Amino acid sequence: MVAIDLTRIAEEIERLERRWASLYREVPSAERAEVRWTASGRTLRWHVCLEDVVEPDIDVEILPRVLVIRARRDTHPESLLLALLPVPSDFDVEQPRLYWEFGYLEVRLSRRSGGGAQQ
Amino acid sequence: MSNYYEVLGVSPDASPEEIKKAYRRKAIKYHPDKNPDSPDAEERFKDLSQAFEVLSNPARRREYDAARTGRREGRRASAGPRQPSEAKSWSVEDFLSHFGDIFGSDFGESFHRARPRGRPGFDIETSLDVDFRVAALGGKVRVAVSGEASCPSCDGRGMQGSAAVCPTCGGSGRRTQRTERQGQFYSVTRACPTCQGTGIAPGEQCPACHGRGLTERTRQITITIPEGTGDGTTLRLSGQGGAGTGGVPAGDLLVRIQVRPDPRFHRKANDIYADVSVPVATAALGGEVAVETLHGRAKLKIPPGSSSGKQLRLKGQGIRGGDHIARVLVAVPTRLSKEQRDLFEQLARLTSD
Numbered sequence: 001m002v003a004i005d006l007t008r009i010a011e012e013i014e015r016l017e018r019r020w021a022s023l024y025r026e027v028p029s030a031e032r033a034e035v036r037w038t039a040s041g042r043t044l045r046w047h048v049c050l051e052d053v054v055e056p057d058i059d060v061e062i063l064p065r066v067l068v069i070r071a072r073r074d075t076h077p078e079s080l081l082l083a084l085l086p087v088p089s090d091f092d093v094e095q096p097r098l099y100w101e102f103g104y105l106e107v108r109l110s111r112r113s114g115g116g117a118q119q
Numbered sequence: 120m121s122n123y124y125e126v127l128g129v130s131p132d133a134s135p136e137e138i139k140k141a142y143r144r145k146a147i148k149y150h151p152d153k154n155p156d157s158p159d160a161e162e163r164f165k166d167l168s169q170a171f172e173v174l175s176n177p178a179r180r181r182e183y184d185a186a187r188t189g190r191r192e193g194r195r196a197s198a199g200p201r202q203p204s205e206a207k208s209w210s211v212e213d214f215l216s217h218f219g220d221i222f223g224s225d226f227g228e229s230f231h232r233a234r235p236r237g238r239p240g241f242d243i244e245t246s247l248d249v250d251f252r253v254a255a256l257g258g259k260v261r262v263a264v265s266g267e268a269s270c271p272s273c274d275g276r277g278m279q280g281s282a283a284v285c286p287t288c289g290g291s292g293r294r295t296q297r298t299e300r301q302g303q304f305y306s307v308t309r310a311c312p313t314c315q316g317t318g319i320a321p322g323e324q325c326p327a328c329h330g331r332g333l334t335e336r337t338r339q340i341t342i343t344i345p346e347g348t349g350d351g352t353t354l355r356l357s358g359q360g361g362a363g364t365g366g367v368p369a370g371d372l373l374v375r376i377q378v379r380p381d382p383r384f385h386r387k388a389n390d391i392y393a394d395v396s397v398p399v400a401t402a403a404l405g406g407e408v409a410v411e412t413l414h415g416r417a418k419l420k421i422p423p424g425s426s427s428g429k430q431l432r433l434k435g436q437g438i439r440g441g442d443h444i445a446r447v448l449v450a451v452p453t454r455l456s457k458e459q460r461d462l463f464e465q466l467a468r469l470t471s472d
Contacts, residue, residue, distance in 0.1 A: 018357065020368075060305055061293075062310070063367075096307075
């Protein structure tokens with residue numbers, strides 16, 4: 001059983017979010033999508049609520065230590081939903097696995113081998 | 120001839136954007152590659168393509184509307200739409216590339232503003248010894264920080280000479296791939312593999328930084344110590360850490376504060392504790408003594424009969440509105456003159472009676 005240092009991950013996510021916050025201002029009209037994360041074992045999961053995105057063509061941009069998710073709502077095509085998903089250094093940002101279900105996008109990220117968030 | 124507006128599921132007065140949007144949704148749903156065993160889907164897809172080809176072209180839409188209206192009014196349509204030529208044989212990739220062009224504002228590249236690529240700088244941790252008074256009242260301290268900084272020779276590019284646009288990505292620094300998963304479409308954008316996201320064609324390495332775009336440098340920075348900073352506090356200075364590459368933000372500087380103890384003062388939360396020496400006569404009779412506080416000298420009233428250990432409070436003379444608490448230490452003279460000795464003996468006789 002691998003223990004995860006959730007506090008450390010939370011701190012790093014918070015810090016990366018501050019560092020990349022300027023991306024939110026790139027499209028001033030963009031609406032921030034609700035995001036939550038969970039971590040267990042070797043996986044960090046981001047849950048992105050893309051409400052009203054019925055048939056998504058979701059844009060995932062991979063930047064150093066952050067994923068940028070963009071999608072348009074079917075009900076309001078002019079409205080862009082935007083989410084920043086910070087990725088702590090011991091998780092692999094380059095290989096996100098994407099799952100879509102009922103208006104939620106789940107992004108799974110695996111810990112790099114030898115990653116150091118374990119206690 | 121079917122009603123193209125009904126095929127797309129839009130009203131006859133739908134805007135071009137609404138038509139595009141409706142086509143996009145339905146075309147993804149009925150694309151033959153997504154429905155390989157459904158002839159019905161293939162037919163629907165052809166109908167959709169045909170409807171969109173007509174309704175997306177303003178001239179042909181006018182022509183179609185005229186014909187449709189005429190038919191409704193009982194006249195024979197004089198001009199029907201032309202048959203689409205190629206829509207049937209698109210693969211998903213072809214379709215998506217076409218799709219992307221049609222709906223440029225909705226997809227992939229158009230989402231992205233040109234932005235430099237690279238990696239964020241590392242965080243730098245350092246410790247700093249700070250005087251008790253500066254930590255308590257706040258102040259500015261200059262400190263030397265060593266870490267990665269943008270290479271001045273190549274301006275952080277890591278390469279010599281003028282910047283040529285990367286031939287792979289055309290300078291965008293990105294490569295977008297469309298993928299399909301569980302029937303949904305994703306555009307995944309990564310850094311261009313040729314230029315690593317810089318948008319600049321790889322060239323000859325900068326000899327100063329060996330292509331890293333970064334050099335090790337020591338710089339002096341001024342740190343503002345907030346009032347009431349405690350020992351062991353870590354200050355985070357955003358963007359003052361190691362430089363990032365390719366214009367990506369620098370890391371943070373983490374400064375761990377070590378407060379030098381002051382022999383005169385002791386801190387408990389926002390209150391300052393200090394000993395004050397009070398002459399024996401003042402302690403007995405009351406009076407006033409001068410005390411040193413963090414904010415300078417102040418006068419402390421000694422009530423009559425104060426013993427050693429008594430604590431007297433100076434309001435607001437501590438940290439952030441806290442108090443200065445003076446602990447009385449009655450100072451007994453170690454060497455007495457004859458007159459003083461006589462007086463003390465007299466006092467002793469009086470107190471023993």
